Amino acid sequence: MRDEPCDGRIVIVGASLAGLRAAEQLRKEGFSGSLTLIGDEPQPPYDRPPLSKQVLLGMVSAGQTGLPQRGDLDAQWRLGVRAVGVDPIEKRVLLADGAEVPFDRLLIATGTRARPWPNPAEAALDGVFTLRTSDEARRLAERLDAGPRRVLVIGAGFTGSEIASACRERGLAVTVAERGPAPLVGALGGTLGALAAKLQRAHGVDLRCGVTVTALEGNGRLTGAQFSDGTRIDADVAVVALGAVRNTEWLAESGLAAGPRGVTCDAGCRAFNMYGIVTDDVFAAGDVARFPHPLFEYQLLSLEHWGNAVAQAEVAAHNMVNPGPRRIPHLSVPAFWSSQFGLNIKSVGVPTFSDQVVIAQGSLKDARLVAVYGYRGRVTAAVSVNQAKSLEYYERLIETAAPFPPAPGAADRIESPAPVPSDVPDPKMLSHGPTVALTGHLPDRRLTVVHPAH
Amino acid sequence: MASDTLFQRITDYAHRADPYPLYAELRESRVARQEDGSYLVGTYHEIEALLHDPRISSDRRNRTVPDETEGGTEGLPPAFIGLDDPEHHRLRGLAMRSFGPPHTPGRIDAMHGEITRIVKDLLTGLRDKDRIDVVDDFAYPLPVTVICRLLGVPIEDEPRFRQWSDAIVAGIAPGPDEDPVERQRAATEARKTMALYLGGLAEKRRDRPSDDMLSAFVGGDSTDGQLTQLEIMTTSVLLLIAGHETTVNLITNGMLTLLRHPDQLARLRSDPSLMPRAVEELLRYEPPVQMLPQRTPLADIEVAGITIPKGVPLILMLAAGNRDPERFHDPDRFDPDRGDNLHLGFGSGIHSCFGAPLARLEAQIALNALLQHLDAPRLTEDPPPYRRSPVLRGPRHLLVERGA
Numbered sequence: 001m002r003d004e005p006c007d008g009r010i011v012i013v014g015a016s017l018a019g020l021r022a023a024e025q026l027r028k029e030g031f032s033g034s035l036t037l038i039g040d041e042p043q044p045p046y047d048r049p050p051l052s053k054q055v056l057l058g059m060v061s062a063g064q065t066g067l068p069q070r071g072d073l074d075a076q077w078r079l080g081v082r083a084v085g086v087d088p089i090e091k092r093v094l095l096a097d098g099a100e101v102p103f104d105r106l107l108i109a110t111g112t113r114a115r116p117w118p119n120p121a122e123a124a125l126d127g128v129f130t131l132r133t134s135d136e137a138r139r140l141a142e143r144l145d146a147g148p149r150r151v152l153v154i155g156a157g158f159t160g161s162e163i164a165s166a167c168r169e170r171g172l173a174v175t176v177a178e179r180g181p182a183p184l185v186g187a188l189g190g191t192l193g194a195l196a197a198k199l200q201r202a203h204g205v206d207l208r209c210g211v212t213v214t215a216l217e218g219n220g221r222l223t224g225a226q227f228s229d230g231t232r233i234d235a236d237v238a239v240v241a242l243g244a245v246r247n248t249e250w251l252a253e254s255g256l257a258a259g260p261r262g263v264t265c266d267a268g269c270r271a272f273n274m275y276g277i278v279t280d281d282v283f284a285a286g287d288v289a290r291f292p293h294p295l296f297e298y299q300l301l302s303l304e305h306w307g308n309a310v311a312q313a314e315v316a317a318h319n320m321v322n323p324g325p326r327r328i329p330h331l332s333v334p335a336f337w338s339s340q341f342g343l344n345i346k347s348v349g350v351p352t353f354s355d356q357v358v359i360a361q362g363s364l365k366d367a368r369l370v371a372v373y374g375y376r377g378r379v380t381a382a383v384s385v386n387q388a389k390s391l392e393y394y395e396r397l398i399e400t401a402a403p404f405p406p407a408p409g410a411a412d413r414i415e416s417p418a419p420v421p422s423d424v425p426d427p428k429m430l431s432h433g434p435t436v437a438l439t440g441h442l443p444d445r446r447l448t449v450v451h452p453a454h
Numbered sequence: 455m456a457s458d459t460l461f462q463r464i465t466d467y468a469h470r471a472d473p474y475p476l477y478a479e480l481r482e483s484r485v486a487r488q489e490d491g492s493y494l495v496g497t498y499h500e501i502e503a504l505l506h507d508p509r510i511s512s513d514r515r516n517r518t519v520p521d522e523t524e525g526g527t528e529g530l531p532p533a534f535i536g537l538d539d540p541e542h543h544r545l546r547g548l549a550m551r552s553f554g555p556p557h558t559p560g561r562i563d564a565m566h567g568e569i570t571r572i573v574k575d576l577l578t579g580l581r582d583k584d585r586i587d588v589v590d591d592f593a594y595p596l597p598v599t600v601i602c603r604l605l606g607v608p609i610e611d612e613p614r615f616r617q618w619s620d621a622i623v624a625g626i627a628p629g630p631d632e633d634p635v636e637r638q639r640a641a642t643e644a645r646k647t648m649a650l651y652l653g654g655l656a657e658k659r660r661d662r663p664s665d666d667m668l669s670a671f672v673g674g675d676s677t678d679g680q681l682t683q684l685e686i687m688t689t690s691v692l693l694l695i696a697g698h699e700t701t702v703n704l705i706t707n708g709m710l711t712l713l714r715h716p717d718q719l720a721r722l723r724s725d726p727s728l729m730p731r732a733v734e735e736l737l738r739y740e741p742p743v744q745m746l747p748q749r750t751p752l753a754d755i756e757v758a759g760i761t762i763p764k765g766v767p768l769i770l771m772l773a774a775g776n777r778d779p780e781r782f783h784d785p786d787r788f789d790p791d792r793g794d795n796l797h798l799g800f801g802s803g804i805h806s807c808f809g810a811p812l813a814r815l816e817a818q819i820a821l822n823a824l825l826q827h828l829d830a831p832r833l834t835e836d837p838p839p840y841r842r843s844p845v846l847r848g849p850r851h852l853l854v855e856r857g858a
Contacts, residue, residue: 361508366540370508387539389804392506409753409764410508412539 014109015039018286127222156183160241190423349381374404496774518765552670601697606666703848737799830857
């Protein structure tokens with residue numbers, strides 16, 4: 001560690017929300033050294049939440065979601081070039097164009113990309129899209145403008161559901177194929193999943209649950225899809241919304257604990273190396289980072305949330321320019337939101353870290369409610385539907401590990417059902433066990449592989 | 455006076471001009487139980503938490519001991535400000551439909567020109583006066599005219615509903631030296647009379663609709679539900695009163711504060727673009743709504759280590775929270791440049807002020823125009839005489855002389 005943490009060279013790889021906010025925070029905290037941001041997309045940082053909402057609705061163009069920059073960053077921007085490696089000894093980031101960028105401290109904020117359709121030939125059909133980048137949103141919006149006869153959305157998580165909602169709002173015929181029993185069930189569990197299913201169908205979505213898409217058909221252009229239940233549909237647009245892949249491949253030979261689950265770091269955003277030794281010059285933030293969270297039994301969480309990217313980037317930046325005793329942990333309670341089918345959904349905590357759920361306010365019937373999630377008798381999450389104003393209250397319950405179910409007394413608790421199973425994947429599996437928890441590598445790539453070959 | 459409880463001292467008219475030392479005293483105890491069983495909360499974080507706590511009711515009927523400010527069985531049902539969700543949400547949503555987003559997002563913004571014209575007319579009438587009363591000549595007639603146009607109430611009827619409004623406001627929070635029973639009777643009576651008057655106006659709109667809120671209340675499609683005649687009456691009474699009894703204080707408190715800070719006054723006068731932030735600071739520094747007197751816990755609730763029992767009167771002192779040094783740096787300083795200014799001037803949570811965008815716009819236009827109109831203004835009396843209400847606090851008169 002340098003004596004003067006406020007000068008030297010800081011390189012940030014990843015020029016999206018986390019990278020930008022970290023850069024701003026570094027300057028705000030008095031970092032006066034050289035600052036370089038590297039991003040593989042050619043355009044300056046932009047906001048992603050509108051891409052699956054306002055952009056698809058045609059309310060703003062994909063090029064109009066640029067993030068405002070707070071203050072003069074005095075940074076060097078290397079946009080449109082991919083980082084392909086890190087030399088941890090010589091402390092250099094290697095770029096795809098052959099250039100090398102030296103650093104004293106490095107922030108990894110490379111985020112995620114859309115998980116591609118697994119069959120490359122089918123993925124290459126004209127009409128098959130993913131939605132993660134501004135460019136992808138622009139192309140999909142153009143295709144929706146052209147008025148396709150039917151859109152197939154593969155996957156009914158938040159992105160898939162928002163895309164389906166936007167399509168219905170535009171009057172387009174939509175089929176949604178979801179492997180689970182209901183939309184959003186992987187993130188919110190069975191109770192709200194059932195509500196989401198009801199609303200999608202009420203809005204005219206051809207929702208098919210418990211099925212997978214076995215083939216995308218077409219000859220150059222997409223014409224239809226086959227499902228695992230033997231049925232098929234005609235469709236001229238398919239959007240693959242099967243989640244995200246963490247952008248960590250470029251770190252394969254860095255010696256860092258980086259793998260498909262992200263870059264593992266400590267509560268102060270310092271990356272671990274593959275032996276579990278914390279580094280002091282490499283930090284991680286945003287969707288690509290996985291970090292221990294005390295509210296969730298120190299499980300290593302990776303969160304694809306806008307708010308997490310901001311909060312974690314600010315903590316990482318602070319810790320990059322402050323000596324040990326002044327460093328702060330990233331402890332913020334996870335939170336995210338979504339809007340779809342007339343619903344405003346907001347979440348605090350980790351709904352999947354639960355075994356039970358109760359409707360604490362409002363009712364499913366009115367689609368206006370707060371669902372509170374508990375794990376082993378304490379409150380771990382709350383999700384509001386069209387009723388976000390009391391989420392702060394539940395956030396405090398989560399922070400203080402308040403007992404579950406929460407005490408009665410809510411002014412608008414018009415139903416008083418008992419808690420029911422939350423129907424989420426086993427919360428103990430969030431971290432996937434200690435063998436792989438730290439390194440991020442899957443169990444077939446153990447620590448014995450010191451320099452994993454490609 | 456030493457035996458008086460803190461709340462009695464706060465509501466005592468003698469402290470109206472400067473209640474802030476009492477608020478500081480309140481903050482020291484965070485939660486202060488009063489002899490009558492009510493609880494006061496005056497620290498920012500605690501107030502903020504309670505405003506978002508679903509166990510806090512705004513419906514007085516949830517009080518264990520029925521309080522004398524309740525209208526009684528012969529009175530009208532509460533307007534949405536005194537109801538909880540889901541009923542509050544339904545009524546507020548229906549009222550908001552003709553006022554703000556999502557159905558009418560441009561309504562308030564579109565009033566910019568009209569408010570400016572009203573302000574100009576008022577100031578033109580004062581052109582030859584060397585001495586004006588900011589309240590009677592300006593800060594009162596402006597919001598009254600605006601809310602009347604918005605609702606669709608003839609401004610000629612203003613003297614009538616001013617009397618009703620005075621009686622209703624007097625009923626919100628008593629001063630200790632008056633007869634509470636008689637005051638409540640008068641308030642209930644005034645509210646009923648005003649409701650009948652506004653209900654009658656709304657009825658007339660049914661056949662001859664216009665571009666005002668009363669017309670929207672009686673018309674409109676019924677797909678999202680509709681207000682009943684009784685709900686139209688209680689909602690329009692609320693909007694008419696809240697629409698002017700608060701903004702008059704925001705403008706007057708604002709002018710008084712600026713007169714007490716001549717350097718800031720001069721700055722704002724030379725750069726009107728600074729006014730929006732200055733108005734935010736005024737909402738923190740001298741909020742027109744000093745307290746929310748009608749909350750009730752629906753369960754025993756622990757606040758700062760003290761249990762507030764279910765069913766007691768809970769009074770949230772917004773103005774005390776706004777000057778909490780644990781939340782705001784140097785809170786007793788009026789600083790229009792303050793960056794971190796999440797004040798409680800409009801409350802927070804589900805009941806956060808319905809009319810906030812209108813109040814902001816009116817205050818910004820009004821204060822900017824007043825500063826341009828008055829050359830080197832001088833306050834003739836400091837402190838000025840105050841209105842009675844400790845809840846909606848502001849000067850009754852604010853006499854200002856134009857400089858030489």
